Amino acid sequence: MKKLYLDKDLKRGLEKTVLKLVEEVGELAEAILLQDKEKITEEIVDIIAWTLSVANIAGINVEESFKHKYSNSCPKCKNSPCSCDSI
Numbered sequence: 001m002k003k004l005y006l007d008k009d010l011k012r013g014l015e016k017t018v019l020k021l022v023e024e025v026g027e028l029a030e031a032i033l034l035q036d037k038e039k040i041t042e043e044i045v046d047i048i049a050w051t052l053s054v055a056n057i058a059g060i061n062v063e064e065s066f067k068h069k070y071s072n073s074c075p076k077c078k079n080s081p082c083s084c085d086s087i
């Protein structure tokens with residue numbers, strides 16, 4: 001994503017990029033209401049792409065951060081699979 005979009009992402013800035021991400025989340029909710037699996041898939045991919053753009057602008061290494069937080073167990077209960085009470 002950095003190679004593809006970092007220059008554009010930096011010019012757009014963090015706030016406008018987060019708004020794009022929120023827009024995609026709204027589109028995902030709409031696709032889910034329509035039970036349109038193809039559209040749901042497309043929106044999930046877009047959400048991941050915009051999330052990575054937000055991370056790139058903020059200088060966050062998502063891969064390292066994800067591995068640190070979700071290495072092999074739930075970050076709250078420390079079990080795998082998760083045994084937290086909430087759904």
Ligand SMILES: [Zn+2]
Pocket residue numbers: 074075076077078079082083084
């Ligand atoms: Zn848990």
